Amino acid sequence: MSNTAVETYDAVIIGAGFGGLHLLRRLRDKGHKVLLLEAGQNVGGVWYWNCYPGARVDSMGHMYQFSDPELWQDWDFTELYPGREEVAAYFDYVDKKLDLSKDIRFGTKVTSARFDEEDRVWTISAEDGYAVRARFLLPCLGFAAKPFTPDIPGMSDFNGVVQHTALWPQGGLDMTGKRIAVIGTGASGLQVVQEASKVAEQVTVFQRTAMLALPMRQRKISKEESAQLKKDYAAAYALREKTFGGFDFDFIPKSVFEVSDEERRKTFDALWEKGGFYPWLANYYDTLMDEKANRLVYDYWRDRTRERINDPRLAEILAPTDPPHPIGVKRPSLEQTYFECFNLDNVSLVNLRETPIERITETGIKTTEAEYPFDIIVLATGFDAISGGMLSIDIVGSNGRTIQERWSEGLAAHLGMATSEFPNMFMVYGPQSPSAFCNGPSCAEFQGDWVARVVDDLIVKGKTRIEATPEADETWRSDTVQTSDMFYKANSWYIGANIPGKRREMMVYARGIPDFLQRINACVDEGYSGFVVN
Ligand code: NA7
Numbered sequence: 001m002s003n004t005a006v007e008t009y010d011a012v013i014i015g016a017g018f019g020g021l022h023l024l025r026r027l028r029d030k031g032h033k034v035l036l037l038e039a040g041q042n043v044g045g046v047w048y049w050n051c052y053p054g055a056r057v058d059s060m061g062h063m064y065q066f067s068d069p070e071l072w073q074d075w076d077f078t079e080l081y082p083g084r085e086e087v088a089a090y091f092d093y094v095d096k097k098l099d100l101s102k103d104i105r106f107g108t109k110v111t112s113a114r115f116d117e118e119d120r121v122w123t124i125s126a127e128d129g130y131a132v133r134a135r136f137l138l139p140c141l142g143f144a145a146k147p148f149t150p151d152i153p154g155m156s157d158f159n160g161v162v163q164h165t166a167l168w169p170q171g172g173l174d175m176t177g178k179r180i181a182v183i184g185t186g187a188s189g190l191q192v193v194q195e196a197s198k199v200a201e202q203v204t205v206f207q208r209t210a211m212l213a214l215p216m217r218q219r220k221i222s223k224e225e226s227a228q229l230k231k232d233y234a235a236a237y238a239l240r241e242k243t244f245g246g247f248d249f250d251f252i253p254k255s256v257f258e259v260s261d262e263e264r265r266k267t268f269d270a271l272w273e274k275g276g277f278y279p280w281l282a283n284y285y286d287t288l289m290d291e292k293a294n295r296l297v298y299d300y301w302r303d304r305t306r307e308r309i310n311d312p313r314l315a316e317i318l319a320p321t322d323p324p325h326p327i328g329v330k331r332p333s334l335e336q337t338y339f340e341c342f343n344l345d346n347v348s349l350v351n352l353r354e355t356p357i358e359r360i361t362e363t364g365i366k367t368t369e370a371e372y373p374f375d376i377i378v379l380a381t382g383f384d385a386i387s388g389g390m391l392s393i394d395i396v397g398s399n400g401r402t403i404q405e406r407w408s409e410g411l412a413a414h415l416g417m418a419t420s421e422f423p424n425m426f427m428v429y430g431p432q433s434p435s436a437f438c439n440g441p442s443c444a445e446f447q448g449d450w451v452a453r454v455v456d457d458l459i460v461k462g463k464t465r466i467e468a469t470p471e472a473d474e475t476w477r478s479d480t481v482q483t484s485d486m487f488y489k490a491n492s493w494y495i496g497a498n499i500p501g502k503r504r505e506m507m508v509y510a511r512g513i514p515d516f517l518q519r520i521n522a523c524v525d526e527g528y529s530g531f532v533v534n
Contacts, residue, residue, distance in 0.1 A: 009035045011455060012124050012134035014110050014393075016100075017045020018444035019140035019428035021091075022066065025098055026452035032459065035132060036100075037124070039109040041170075043100065044091040046144050047084055052168040052378075053175070054191035055084035058334045059439050060276065061221070062229055063247055065090060066441055067237035071097060076226040080219050081276070081334065105130070112394035113137055115423060120464045122424065135464065136455050137395075140428040140444075143435050145389025148382050148499060150183075154359035162360075164379040165192060175200045178375040181365055183357075185211040187333035189380030196378075197341045204372055205342075206365070208352040209491070210318055212301055212327045216334040217275030244512040246434070246442030249282045256284035256293040268300045280328045287328070289484050294326040301327055308339040317351045318342065325490035331436065385493035386507040387411055387431045397421035398467070407431075412477040414468035414530045415520050416509050417447060423467035426451045432480045434509045434516050436494060446513070450520050457524075463533050472530025476509075483510045 011027055013020045016038035027034045040048040047055075057064045061077030064087070075093055077086055095101050109127040115137075116123060122137040147166040149155075155162060163173060165188040176199045182189050183206045190213060196203045221229070236248035243250040256264060264284075271279040279297065286293040302319045309315040318339060341347045355369040364373040384391075387407070395403040398421055406412075406421050413419045416433030417426045428447045429435045435443060458466060483506050491497035494508050509516060523529050 006123070006131045006133055008121065008133040008135075009033045010134065010459060011035075011136040011138055012037060012122070012132055013138045013140055014038075014124075015045055015140040015142060015145070016040070016043040016104055016106075017047070017140065017142050017429075018066075018441045019142065019448060020045070020138075021094065021098075021100055022441075022444045022448040023138055023140060023428060023452060024100055024103060026448055027455060028103065030452065030456045032456065034103060035134070036104040037108040037110050037126065037132075038104055038106050041106050042088075042091070043095045043104070044088050045142050046166075047087045047091060050144075050166050050168065050188070051084055051088075051170055051172075052163075052165040052188065052192055053172075054195035055165075055188070056191055056216075056334075057082050057087060058187060058216075058277070059247070061086075062233060062236060063240075063439050064441060066094065067233075067240075067445060069234070072230065072233055076221070076223055078221055080221055081216055110393055112396070113425075114396045115398050115425075117398050120424065135424055135459070137425045138428065138451060138455075139390060139393070139425070139430065140448075141389035142429055143385050143389075144383040146384040146392050148384050148388075149379055150381050151500075152183075152357055152360055154361055157362050158360050158364075158377060159362050160364075160374055161376045162379065163376060164381070165189075166383065173376065175376060177201050179364075179373060180204070181206060181372065181374045181377045182380055183377065184380035184382065185209070186380060186382050187331070188382070189378075190333050190335050190338045192378050192380055193341055193347070194335070194337050197337075197344055197347050201346060203341075203347045204350060204365075204374070205347065206350045206352055206357065207317065209324050209330075210320055211333050211338075212298070212319075212323070212330075213305075213333045213335040213338055214277070214279055214301075215272065215275040216336050217273070218336050240439065240442045240513070241446070241517055242514055244437070244514075245277070245281050246438040246446070246513045247277070247281065249278065251281065251283060251285040251288075254284055255286045256290075256296055257286075259284075264296070268297070272300070272304060276334060277332075280332055288326075289486060291326060291486065291489075294328070294486065295323070298323040298327040305339055308343075310343045314342050314349055317349060325492075326486050329484075329486045330490040330492035330494070382493060382498055384499050384502070385496075386435060387496070388499075390427065390430060395422065395425075397425075398423055410477065410481075410503060410505055411507060412470075412473035414472040414476050415523060416476065416480070416516075417451065417520075418466075418468040418531070420468045420470045420473050423465050426454070431507050432476055432509055434513060436508045437510050438513055438516075442513070446517060446520075450524075454524065454528075458533065466528065466531050466533045468531055475530070479511065480509050481506045 010032040013036040305319040355367040496502040
């Protein structure tokens with residue numbers, strides 16, 4: 001049914017992170033009428049919400065920004081791996097420089113979207129009653145739009161504060177002198193522990209799976225060094241299209257077994273010193289595909305990590321003799337002082353594999369072994385990642401089925417950006433896109449440029465409907481889920497295994513950026529293969 005009471009746009013974007021902002025800019029530049037809807041009160045996406053102490057990027061700053069010289073020439077990060085406050089300031093800078101906010105409606109949590117087949121237009125509605133129409137619906141939700149809170153008995157009984165990291169109060173939460181529990185040892189947990197240990201009376205870390213974290217090698221970047229580094233930015237950005245992970249470095253094109261023990265050791269040492277993702281994504285190519293090759297990396301990681309932990313009992317829990325899963329098949333967090341924290345008197349560790357949590361009480365946490373009193377319980381328990389955000393919105397496609405129904409037998413998204421029954425909808429950073437295996441801003445630009453190009457082309461040609469075919473969805477699905485067996489050996493959010501009851505399937509396109517770009521560009525060159533356009 002037509003509804004002319006609400007305004008109609010060429011495109012409505014959901015989400016003001018890297019993906020949404022880039023797309024807004026590109027479509028606006030092409031002269032289209034675009035509106036961006038954002039649930040938060042500012043730009044930044046995950047960086048708006050994840051304002052917990054210590055929140056920090058796991059990519060180097062020069063890679064964690066837009067590649068447009070008009071933007072980077074006047075922007076300097078002051079640390080190699082920027083903290084949340086600097087990233088938030090960067091978003092404000094981009095917003096101001098490009099005057100983006102004028103086309104953003106903040107505080108607008110989209111709850112539903114319906115495709116009207118007669119008009120070939122989406123009607124998008126928000127929690128506050130706001131509604132708008134658009135030819136194209138462009139969800140740019142990021143991988144972490146839906147925080148995950150585990151169902152631990154007694155949570156509501158607790159008299160203190162229970163706080164999920166991704167819903168941290170924008171005004172902060174003072175941990176000084178408090179007794180803090182941290183449940184979860186992913187990136188968020190590690191970062192909170194590093195900060196809380198400096199100010200809290202006591203920090204107790206509840207670990208289920210040891211985090212095989214890599215050393216960040218954080219350092220300050222002076223203005224002079226930044227200016228020097230900028231000489232290489234253009235070359236670094238050009239490289240992103242040619243590497244597996246959308247970074248300016250890549251795997252060594254040799255097997256770990258091809259080299260002598262001495263050469264391997266030298267390489268491992270050099271990668272370790274560089275830190276960050278180098279030991280993961282700049283290692284010998286077979287370390288992420290072959291379990292024996294991977295084990296060599298694990299053993300190296302374990303021994304180097306144990307050097308930093310004084311108590312051998314804790315060392316065995318934090319860096320076990322045998323790997324809990326192959327290293328790197330679950331995203332390795334970057335840490336600065338995490339392992340040394342366990343040498344401090346005010347930090348202790350509870351191994352949930354030996355003593356699981358029974359319940360939360362009025363005063364703290366009760367495990368099968370003991371009861372611990374707390375003032376604040378931090379839930380660093382992650383996200384219903386990749387698909388959780390999309391599935392939280394009531395999106396109804398061309399034949400009346402919801403996106404939940406469409407994907408009930410498994411995710412299927414042509415090019416990781418579109419899905420049959422949902423015409424005129426393109427996702428950036430969505431299910432079956434390279435998302436988590438691609439540096440965020442790189443992926444935002446690759447996918448955003450493609451979507452902007454397609455939307456523009458269709459509008460210019462007077463086409464009003466584009467829909468992926470079920471066959472194209474299936475092909476992409478199978479190319480995504482059929483990945484290295486290694487990825488199925490960890491209970492990671494890449495495969496949905498961190499969420500009870502969630503289908504266990506690879507949700508991230510893991511064939512590398514060059515392959516991805518080749519396929520999405522070929523699709524357009526072939527006249528939109530895998531789509532029906534009219
Ligand atoms: P992650 O990496 O998904 O980490 C969540 C952590 O929470 C992880 O250690 C989980 O243990 C733990 N967890 C989840 N549920 C429970 C329950 N019920 N009991 C105990 N522990 C639990 O989320 P983050 O927010 O840290 O990071 C997400 C991404 O953001 C990260 O990869 C970076 O890309 C940035 P598990 O390992 O599943 O045993």
